[in-house]
Amino acid sequence: MTTIKDIADRLGVSSGTVSKGLNGADDISEALRNKILETAVEMGYTKKSIHRQDTRKLCIFIENMDYYLEDDFGYDIILGFRQAAFKESWDVEVIPVSHDFQIKRPYDPFMLGRSISGALLIGFSWSDPWMKELETTKVPTILFDNYIKDNPMCGSVGSDSDEGIGLAIDHLAGLGHRKIAFLNGPEGSMISESRLDAYKKSMDKHGFAFSNRFIAHCPYSAEEAAGFVSKFIDVGVTAIICGNDTIAFGVEKECARLGYSVPGDISVIGYDDIPGCEKSDPPLTSVKQDRIQLGKCCYYVLYALVNGVSLSRNLLRTSLTLRGSTARVNERFPE
Amino acid sequence: MTTIKDIADRLGVSSGTVSKGLNGADDISEALRNKILETAVEMGYTKKSIHRQDTRKLCIFIENMDYYLEDDFGYDIILGFRQAAFKESWDVEVIPVSHDFQIKRPYDPFMLGRSISGALLIGFSWSDPWMKELETTKVPTILFDNYIKDNPMCGSVGSDSDEGIGLAIDHLAGLGHRKIAFLNGPEGSMISESRLDAYKKSMDKHGFAFSNRFIAHCPYSAEEAAGFVSKFIDVGVTAIICGNDTIAFGVEKECARLGYSVPGDISVIGYDDIPGCEKSDPPLTSVKQDRIQLGKCCYYVLYALVNGVSLSRNLLRTSLTLRGSTARVNERFPE
Numbered sequence: 001m002t003t004i005k006d007i008a009d010r011l012g013v014s015s016g017t018v019s020k021g022l023n024g025a026d027d028i029s030e031a032l033r034n035k036i037l038e039t040a041v042e043m044g045y046t047k048k049s050i051h052r053q054d055t056r057k058l059c060i061f062i063e064n065m066d067y068y069l070e071d072d073f074g075y076d077i078i079l080g081f082r083q084a085a086f087k088e089s090w091d092v093e094v095i096p097v098s099h100d101f102q103i104k105r106p107y108d109p110f111m112l113g114r115s116i117s118g119a120l121l122i123g124f125s126w127s128d129p130w131m132k133e134l135e136t137t138k139v140p141t142i143l144f145d146n147y148i149k150d151n152p153m154c155g156s157v158g159s160d161s162d163e164g165i166g167l168a169i170d171h172l173a174g175l176g177h178r179k180i181a182f183l184n185g186p187e188g189s190m191i192s193e194s195r196l197d198a199y200k201k202s203m204d205k206h207g208f209a210f211s212n213r214f215i216a217h218c219p220y221s222a223e224e225a226a227g228f229v230s231k232f233i234d235v236g237v238t239a240i241i242c243g244n245d246t247i248a249f250g251v252e253k254e255c256a257r258l259g260y261s262v263p264g265d266i267s268v269i270g271y272d273d274i275p276g277c278e279k280s281d282p283p284l285t286s287v288k289q290d291r292i293q294l295g296k297c298c299y300y301v302l303y304a305l306v307n308g309v310s311l312s313r314n315l316l317r318t319s320l321t322l323r324g325s326t327a328r329v330n331e332r333f334p335e
Numbered sequence: 336m337t338t339i340k341d342i343a344d345r346l347g348v349s350s351g352t353v354s355k356g357l358n359g360a361d362d363i364s365e366a367l368r369n370k371i372l373e374t375a376v377e378m379g380y381t382k383k384s385i386h387r388q389d390t391r392k393l394c395i396f397i398e399n400m401d402y403y404l405e406d407d408f409g410y411d412i413i414l415g416f417r418q419a420a421f422k423e424s425w426d427v428e429v430i431p432v433s434h435d436f437q438i439k440r441p442y443d444p445f446m447l448g449r450s451i452s453g454a455l456l457i458g459f460s461w462s463d464p465w466m467k468e469l470e471t472t473k474v475p476t477i478l479f480d481n482y483i484k485d486n487p488m489c490g491s492v493g494s495d496s497d498e499g500i501g502l503a504i505d506h507l508a509g510l511g512h513r514k515i516a517f518l519n520g521p522e523g524s525m526i527s528e529s530r531l532d533a534y535k536k537s538m539d540k541h542g543f544a545f546s547n548r549f550i551a552h553c554p555y556s557a558e559e560a561a562g563f564v565s566k567f568i569d570v571g572v573t574a575i576i577c578g579n580d581t582i583a584f585g586v587e588k589e590c591a592r593l594g595y596s597v598p599g600d601i602s603v604i605g606y607d608d609i610p611g612c613e614k615s616d617p618p619l620t621s622v623k624q625d626r627i628q629l630g631k632c633c634y635y636v637l638y639a640l641v642n643g644v645s646l647s648r649n650l651l652r653t654s655l656t657l658r659g660s661t662a663r664v665n666e667r668f669p670e
Contacts, residue, residue, distance in 0.1 A: 084642065149498075152652045160647050163484075297646050300639035307419065309631040310652040312495050317487045317645040 002045040011039055022047065024113060037109035041138070047115055057116045058085055058302065059093040061130075063102075065123030067094075071275040073291070074122055077144065080295025081120060088303070102129040111139045118306045120144065120298045125189075140305035142298045145191045152310035155301045157294065158191060164287040164318035165198035168241050168269045169206065171285075171320055176329035177239040177267060178208045181232040183225060183251065185243030187217040195243065195271075211235075218243065222250030229254040238266060238329050245270035249280050252325065256281075263327035273321045282324035289318060337380040346374055357382065359448060372444035376473070382450055392451045393420055393637065394428040396465075398437075400458030402429075406610040408626070409457055412479065415630025416455060423638070437464040446474045453641045455479065455633045460524070475640035477633045480526045487645035490636045492629065493526060499622040499653035500533035503576050503604045504541065506620075506655055511664035512574040512602060513543045516567040518560060518586065520578030522552040530578065530606075546570075553582055560585030565593060573601060573664050580605035584615050587660065591616075598662035608656045617659035624653060 004022070008015045013032075020028050021036030022045075060078055067074030078094060085092050093116070107130045111119065118140035124131060125146075134141060134148045141154045148154035165182075172180050182199040185192045196215070203210050213235045216228045225247040232240055242248035248270030255262045262268050262282055270277060270286035277284040297316050304311045339357070343350045348367075355363050356371030357380075395413055402409025413429060420427050428451070442465045446454065453475035459466060460481075469476060469483045476489045483489035500517075507515050517534040520527045531550065538545050548570045551563045560582040567575055577583035583605030590597045597603050597617055605612060608623035632651050639646045 084644070087642075163647070293644055296642070296644040297639065300635060300642070300644055300646065301649075304632065304635035307422075307631070307635070309419070309628055309635055311632050311635065311649055312498070312652045313650045314636075314646055315648045317647045 002040070002043040004045075007036065007040050007043060007045060010043065011036065022112070033113070034109065037113045038106065041106075041108040041112055044138070045112070047112070056088075056090045057093065057114070058090050058118050058120070058299075058306075059095055059114075059116050060120045060122065061124075062094065062096045063098070063121075063123045063128055064125070073272070073274060076291035077122060077295040077298070080292035080297075081299045082295070083292070084296040084299035097130075099127075099129065107133040108137055108139055118142075118302045120302060121146075140302060142302045142305070144294070144298060145189075147190050147313060152312070153305065155305050155311050156190075156313045157298045157301055158194075158315060159287075159289040159294065159318045160315040161191070161194040161198040162201065163315075164271065164289075164320075165195055165241065166202045166205075167318065167320040168271075168287055169199070169202040169208075171322070171326065172239045172241075172267060172269070173206050173208070175239075175267065175326060178206075178329075179214070179235075179237045180208065180210070180239045180241060181214045181216075181237040183228055183232070183240055183242045183247055184215065184217050185247070186219050192217065192243065199241070218247055220244050220246050222246050222253065225250030226254035226257075230258060233258070233260065233266070239269070239326070240266060241269045241271075243271055245272050245274045245277055245280075245284060245286055248284055248286070248325075249276070252280060252282070252284070263325050265330050267326040267329075269320075269326060277321070277323065280325075285323045285326045286321050287318050288321045289316065293317075337375070337378040339380075342371065342375050342378060342380060345378065346371065357447070368448070369444065372448045373441065376441075376443040376447055379473070380447070382447070391425045392428065392449070393425050393453050393455070393634075393641075394430055394449075394451050395455045395457065396459075397429065397431045398433070398456075398458045398463055399460070408607070408609060411626035412457060412630040412633070415627035415632075416634045417630070418627070419631040419634035432465075434462075434464065442468040443472055443474055453477075453637045455637060456481075475637060477637045477640070479629070479633060480524075482525050482648060487647070488640065490640050490646050491525075491648045492633045492636055493529075493650060494622075494624040494629065494653045495650040496526070496529040496533040497536065498650075499606065499624070499655075500530055500576065501537045501540075502653065502655040503606075503622055504534070504537040504543075506657070506661065507574045507576075507602060507604070508541050508543070510574075510602065510661060513541075513664075514549070514570075514572045515543065515545070515574045515576060516549045516551075516572040518563055518567075518575055518577045518582055519550065519552050520582070521554050527552065527578065534576070553578065555579050555581050557581050557585030557588065561589035561592075564589040568593070568595065568601070574604070574661070575601060576604045576606075578606060580607050580609045580612055580615075580619060580621055583619055583621070583660075584611070587615060587617070587619070598660050600665050602661040602664075604655075604661060612656070612658065615660075620658045620661045621656050622653050623656045624651065628652075 004015050004018045008018045021033045065074045066072035082092050120142045122144045145158045147156040270284045273286040273288035277286045301311050301314050339350050339353045343353045356368045400409045401407035417427050455477045457479040480493045482491040605619045605621035608621040612619040612621050636646050636649050
């Protein structure tokens with residue numbers, strides 16, 4: 001067990017100075033404080049207070065995701081996490097972080113400096129500087145829709161793609177569709193890979209033939225989605241499942257522009273079931289990720305990690321919210 | 336909210352009689368008590384006491400799995416679950432159940448009658464009568480290595496097959512093996528399916544060719560495993576990954592009987608890392624499922640379910656325990 005004296009000896013300063021650095025006193029320089037925190041992390045020091053009931057502190061880091069308004073994707077995730085954590089007397093700080101912030105403040109020293117026992121990270125991508133640090137972090141950390149290999153301190157939470165995509169294809173199959181396309185999110189993310197797997201498995205299960213011409217990757221953008229629609233229609237597709245709702249909104253709009261009716265000619269299904277689905281034209285059938293539940297899941301898995309239990313990948317149940325964008329296949333629609 | 340009076344009215348008995356049935360008083364007949372419990376479940380009645388701190392009760396049901404001795408597979412799972420649950424003031428009852436028991440005592444009424452808030456089931460297979468009931472149970476329930484579709488009250492916990500099988504193949508690849516067979520557990524279980532998937536993915540990742548002759552399904556029995564060994568050797572296999580340690584023990588023994596050295600000619604890897612691995616000849620390299628951790632995971636996921644959060648599929652980290660049954664590929668070994 002590393003002590004404050006060990007850190008002081010290593011740095012050639014007094015124990016008092018190390019204490020000040022660890023506890024955020026403002027009469028030492030920022031540079032010395034950071035040096036103390038980094039050395040403490042390197043030597044494996046942990047504050048005893050982290051495990052005291054009266055100072056239980058968790059945090060949520062957010063990068064590149066809106067969360068301020070009720071309709072924002074992150075809003076309910078944070079709300080659910082807080083609801084579950086507050087019930088068990090944790091303080092939860094919400095900290096938006098930029099690329100620069102991450103470079104300036106290495107992850108483990110930052111957490112130690114603030115006495116935070118564990119964190120949820122949402123909206124992060126592989127280009128974020130902290131992602132590399134997570135491969136060796138000693139801080140219990142949950143990633144939403146991302147997965148860190150080989151580090152038992154990191155857990156992953158997301159919705160069950162097999163279930164979600166399976167529900168979408170089952171529903172379309174029940175309406176007589178067989179030529180079902182998948183306009184996936186961008187290539188190279190864990191979530192796009194698992195949804196593509198799920199699409200292939202479910203199409204196989206139903207015995208529906210599909211080729212690479214039924215599959216495309218697209219940024220999460222309505223504008224960019226438009227370009228894929230006519231290609232799908234050209235190969236006889238009668239239904240399009242989309243990687244998220246924003247892509248689906250773009251598909252609905254482009255169908256209308258091309259003179260095809262949704263759902264008369266083409267059925268469209270989104271993913272996430274964000275509040276905008278009710279207002280789209282027509283209202284969008286979508287795979288629901290209940291974001292309050294997602295936030296709560298993140299808390300419970302983080303809680304296991306904080307207790308030394310290395311839950312790794314964890315999936316939440318999904319459901320399908322039926323609205324007006326899916327209908328019986330149009331038999332007269334030219335193949 | 337169903338009340339005791341509602342149940343009494345439905346059954347045409349007094350409220351006092353219903354109370355007796357719900358609370359296990361012994362001055363009413365077993366048949367009437369069961370009738371009361373079944374009706375209560377059917378009407379959606381829940382005891383308020385289930386959520387009181389002083390009567391928090393969980394249980395572990397065991398079918399077809401040894402757990403009494405330290406070396407038994409179930410022992411550490413139960414220990415881990417109890418350790419995590421006791422820390423949070425839950426009573427945990429361990430209840431071995433037979434096929435007959437399950438037929439005589441329907442699941443939900445049994446749980447209500449005992450005021451149990453949630454359960455972990457280990458060792459159950461699809462032929463167990465309660466598995467059908469779990470599709471509609473209202474009781475938070477965790478299954479180890481099994482998964483119930485479409486019921487958010489049921490969660491699944493197991494080790495991460497992708498990671499475990501991946502570690503085994505990475506290790507063998509590092510030793511120069513390319514012709515790696517997989518002697519999987521019996522066909523038709525979730526766990527065998529996911530490990531076979533993992534094997535194929537990892538072999539593909541390494542660019543190692545494999546055919547169906549590299550893959551077989553086998554009961555979890557050392558004796559039955561023996562029959563597969565010469566078939567693998569005939570097609571040039573230099574390493575065999577096994578669905579569990581018992582299968583691997585059988586493979587080691589059969590290799591010796593056929594005059595092949597383990598690991599000189601054939602490398603062997605087990606799965607689970609049970610205590611017997613140290614004593615086998617040679618000591619068995621095995622994918623470790625830390626069963627204490629597994630038990631703790633089961634508790635944390637059950638805890639989320641009891642709190643209304645529908646975590647569905649959850650995976651624990653694995654590791655590879657290196658012992659004497661794997662070595663550099665024998666280049667002189669005839670292909």
